[in-house]
Amino acid sequence: MSDRSSASAAAASSAAHEQTGPAGASATTPGTPATPGTDRIVLSGVSKTFTTKQGATTAALDDVNLSVGAGEIFGLIGRSGAGKSTLLRMINALERPTSGTVEVDGVDLAGVTGDRLRRLRHGIGMVFQQFNLMNSRTVYGNIAVPLQLAGMKEAQISARVSELLDFVGLGDKAFVKPRQLSGGQKQRVGIARAIANRPSILLSDEATSALDPQTTGDIVALLRSVNEEFGITIVVVTHEMDVVSRLADRVAILSAGRVVETGEIQQILSRPAHPVTAGLVESYTRTALTEAEKTQLRGEFTDHRVSVTVDDTLVGTPVLSRLARAHAVDFSIIQGGVARVKNHPYGQLSLALYGEDRAVEAFVAELGAQAEVIRW
Amino acid sequence: MIDFGTVVPKVADALFETLYMVTAAFLIAAVVGLSLGIFLFATRPGQILGNRAVHFVLNFVVNIFRPIPFIILLVALTPVTRAIIGTSIGPSAAIPPLAIAGAMGIARVAESNLVAVDPGVVEAAEAMGARPLHILFGFVVREAFGPLLLSLTFISISLIDATAVAGAVGGGGLGNLALTYGYQRFDWAVMALIIIVLIVLVQCVQFLGNWIAKRFID
Numbered sequence: 114m115s116d117r118s119s120a121s122a123a124a125a126s127s128a129a130h131e132q133t134g135p136a137g138a139s140a141t142t143p144g145t146p147a148t149p150g151t152d153r154i155v156l157s158g159v160s161k162t163f164t165t166k167q168g169a170t171t172a173a174l175d176d177v178n179l180s181v182g183a184g185e186i187f188g189l190i191g192r193s194g195a196g197k198s199t200l201l202r203m204i205n206a207l208e209r210p211t212s213g214t215v216e217v218d219g220v221d222l223a224g225v226t227g228d229r230l231r232r233l234r235h236g237i238g239m240v241f242q243q244f245n246l247m248n249s250r251t252v253y254g255n256i257a258v259p260l261q262l263a264g265m266k267e268a269q270i271s272a273r274v275s276e277l278l279d280f281v282g283l284g285d286k287a288f289v290k291p292r293q294l295s296g297g298q299k300q301r302v303g304i305a306r307a308i309a310n311r312p313s314i315l316l317s318d319e320a321t322s323a324l325d326p327q328t329t330g331d332i333v334a335l336l337r338s339v340n341e342e343f344g345i346t347i348v349v350v351t352h353e354m355d356v357v358s359r360l361a362d363r364v365a366i367l368s369a370g371r372v373v374e375t376g377e378i379q380q381i382l383s384r385p386a387h388p389v390t391a392g393l394v395e396s397y398t399r400t401a402l403t404e405a406e407k408t409q410l411r412g413e414f415t416d417h418r419v420s421v422t423v424d425d426t427l428v429g430t431p432v433l434s435r436l437a438r439a440h441a442v443d444f445s446i447i448q449g450g451v452a453r454v455k456n457h458p459y460g461q462l463s464l465a466l467y468g469e470d471r472a473v474e475a476f477v478a479e480l481g482a483q484a485e486v487i488r489w
Numbered sequence: 490m491i492d493f494g495t496v497v498p499k500v501a502d503a504l505f506e507t508l509y510m511v512t513a514a515f516l517i518a519a520v521v522g523l524s525l526g527i528f529l530f531a532t533r534p535g536q537i538l539g540n541r542a543v544h545f546v547l548n549f550v551v552n553i554f555r556p557i558p559f560i561i562l563l564v565a566l567t568p569v570t571r572a573i574i575g576t577s578i579g580p581s582a583a584i585p586p587l588a589i590a591g592a593m594g595i596a597r598v599a600e601s602n603l604v605a606v607d608p609g610v611v612e613a614a615e616a617m618g619a620r621p622l623h624i625l626f627g628f629v630v631r632e633a634f635g636p637l638l639l640s641l642t643f644i645s646i647s648l649i650d651a652t653a654v655a656g657a658v659g660g661g662g663l664g665n666l667a668l669t670y671g672y673q674r675f676d677w678a679v680m681a682l683i684i685i686v687l688i689v690l691v692q693c694v695q696f697l698g699n700w701i702a703k704r705f706i707d
Contacts, residue, residue: 205616234618245609249632249705259617306613316616 153314153346154181154204159213161199161370173199175370177213186340186347188361188378190354190393195367197350201316204348205237206230217314235263238307238345242319244299246291252278252302253287259309277305281335297328304335308345315339317349321356333359354393358382358454366390383422383459384485400450400461407489410447410463417466417473422485423451428458432483440476442468496679499666504686506580507662510655511648514587518648519641521588522595525551527630529596530603537621554593559651562586563658580662583655591648598640602633635706642698646691663687 161174174196181187189197202208203215206222215222217233225233238259246255253274260270278284281301291299300320307315317336321329333356340347349360357364358378365375368389374381385391394401402410402420411418427433428451437444449462466473480486525547531537532544554562566586567577574581606629614628630637653664663683671680 207612207615231618231620234616237616239613239616241609241613243607243609245607245613247610247628247632249634262617262619262623306617 151183152180153183153185153218154179154348155214155216156180156200156203157214157216159200159203159210159215161196161203161208162211172370174210177367177370177372179365179372179375181346181348184340184344184346185363186336186349186361188357188364189348189350189367190352190357190364191367191389192352192393196370197352197367198318200367201318201348201350204314204316205234205239235259235310236312237314237316238310238312239316239318240300240303240307240320242322244291244296244303244323246299246302246306248290248292251288251290252283252294255291255302256305256309259306263310273309274305277309281305295328296324297331300324300328300332301335304332304339308339308343311343313345315345315347317347317351319350319352321353322351326355329353329356330359336360354382366393379424379454379457379459382454383424383461400448400452402448402463406448411489414447414465417470417477418447418463418489419466419477419480420461420463420487420489421480423449423458423460423462424484425457426483433480436476436480440468440472440479442466442472442476496682500663500679500682500686503661503663503666503683504690507649507652507664507690510580510583510587510652510660510662511645513584514591514648515641515645517584517588518591518595518644522592522644523599523637525592525596526599527603527625529600530629531625533604537625551593551596554589555597559586559590560654560657562590563655563660578659580655580660583652583660583662587648587651587655590651591644594644594647595641598644599633599637602636602640603629605636606632635702638698638702638705642695642702645694645698649687649691649694 156177156179159174159177160172162170162172164170177196177200179187179200189200191197199208203210203222204217206215206225209223217237220233222230222233247258250258256274256277257270260273265273275284275287278287281304283298283301283305286294286298286302291302294302303320315336320336321332324332336347336349337360339345347360349357351357361378363376364378364381365372366381366387366389367373368387373387374385374390381390382394385394391401407418421427421433433444436442444464444466447463447465449460449464451458451460451462453459466476468476477486477488528538529544529547529551532540532547534541534544557565563583563586566589570582570585571577573585576582610628610632611624614624619627652660652662653667656662656664656666656668659665663686667680667683670676671683
């Protein structure tokens with residue numbers, strides 16, 4: 114891990130570069146366009162400690178600083194118990210920080226209570242892992258609840274609910290009870306309910322964690338279209354790297370209540386800087402070698418060994434073979450893979466290099482100027 | 490052989506007395522018990538009106554009445570009954586103790602019905618910006634409505650059961666009739682008829698309760 118740190122500065126600058134490129138969501142937003150540089154949600158120095166009955170205190174969150182921009186899909190990822198849900202619930206004040214401030218559209222939530230808080234919550238939708246639908250109401254009734262709370266007239270409610278049912282693809286299920294629906298359908302109702310009042314922010318608390326991979330894909334696509342069609346800012350909490358990689362523009366990685374890394378999704382996936390991030394990426398994609406595997410492979414491949422981080426510079430251009438030919442170096446692939454996130458390739462190739470020592474040195478140096486290369 | 494000409498009117502009168510006692514006691518018990526049950530739930534620590542002291546007192550009051558066998562409660566409440574009804578004998582006199590016992594039973598089962606509601610629904614209601622009282626009635630009580638109706642059915646059948654005990658102290662009704670004919674005169678034909686009437690009555694109440702509750706559960 115330590116030999117990667119030298120390249121992290123370069124990684125950060127290239128990530129900043131990528132922001133100017135077509136960034137999926139914002140390019141196709143027909144609704145209210147997101148104003149660049151406007152932060153909708155700002156968390157500063159947020160800590161939360163819980164006191165047990167025995168009087169012991171545990172820190173659920175420790176000095177968290179984050180900001181989420183308008184129209185962005187922001188991922189909060191970490192293992193169970195990392196504090197992701199606690200953090201998410203602070204954005205609609207279901208949870209209050211022990212210290213630090215939470216600001217939504219420039220308003221410090223600390224002073225917001227009673228009716229003001231309820232009005233604020235009308236503008237922030239939320240979807241849950243267990244859907245949290247009312248079994249005593251039909252699908253229609255569930256989606257109508259937030260509209261009734263907002264004081265909408267019955268005729269308008271009816272029109273709005275059918276509009277929402279069409280959007281989530283459940284037009285024929287209006288008068289069915291939630292218990293008769295599949296998990297994916299229940300979450301569609303949950304999403305329809307959450308966006309019923311046309312909120313500007315949507316909070317998603319492990320919305321796909323109770324669903325199978327196929328259904329997860331459908332819900333991810335639905336959340337994407339919520340963002341693209343209505344310009345709703347979405348904060349997604351999940352432990353599934355797959356979900357954030359398909360959904361999020363930016364990601365924060367939480368571990369034991371601390372944000373250990375924040376960045377663009379491509380940057381996080383291709384150059385994870387923190388061991389926890391690397392672990393999450395590792396379990397998502399097995400293109401990189403673990404230290405244990407490297408130790409074992411050193412015996413099998415006795416020449417020179419490198420791991421090359423793959424991005425746009427190496428895909429679709431014959432850089433690798435051209436350099437190999439120029440330096441009279443041969444290579445074989447030990448392990449690796451290249452996948453695409455938001456239409457950008459990322460991945461890692463581990464290569465064994467054959468040739469004169471000096472030629473290999475020159476090859477590695479020149480390749481290193483264009484991509485992140487680690488010798489091991 | 491059964492002399493239907495004299496037995497049937499007696500049983501019919503006793504049935505009406507039982508129905509009168511059960512219905513009156515049940516209506517009072519439902520109003521008091523449901524209010525108490527909802528209050529017991531809402532004052533639980535961490536709930537909408539969370540208040541440890543109030544919850545403790547309510548819980549204590551309910552627990553005072555719950556373990557007392559009904560026949561003892563009936564006798565112990567005689568002064569109260571006399572103060573309210575004016576007499577401690579007859580069907581009307583059975584109503585206050587029946588109502589109190591029923592209310593405490595309903596309070597306890599209603600509380601457990603409300604506790605069983607998915608806390609996720611409350612979380613969703615809070616996230617939507619619902620007011621505390623709306624969360625309590627529009628979400629929690631609404632979600633628990635089917636089970637609450639089944640609990641009320643259960644308690645109403647317990648009240649039919651308890652009216653027979655009231656008969657022991659001159660409360661009238663089917664229990665009283667069964668005691669005088671079955672126990673004192675060994676008239677098994679009348680006993681059999683009373684048992685059949687009781688079985689049919691309980692079955693009808695349970696069927697009605699299930700039928701109404703089903704509309705809210707499915």
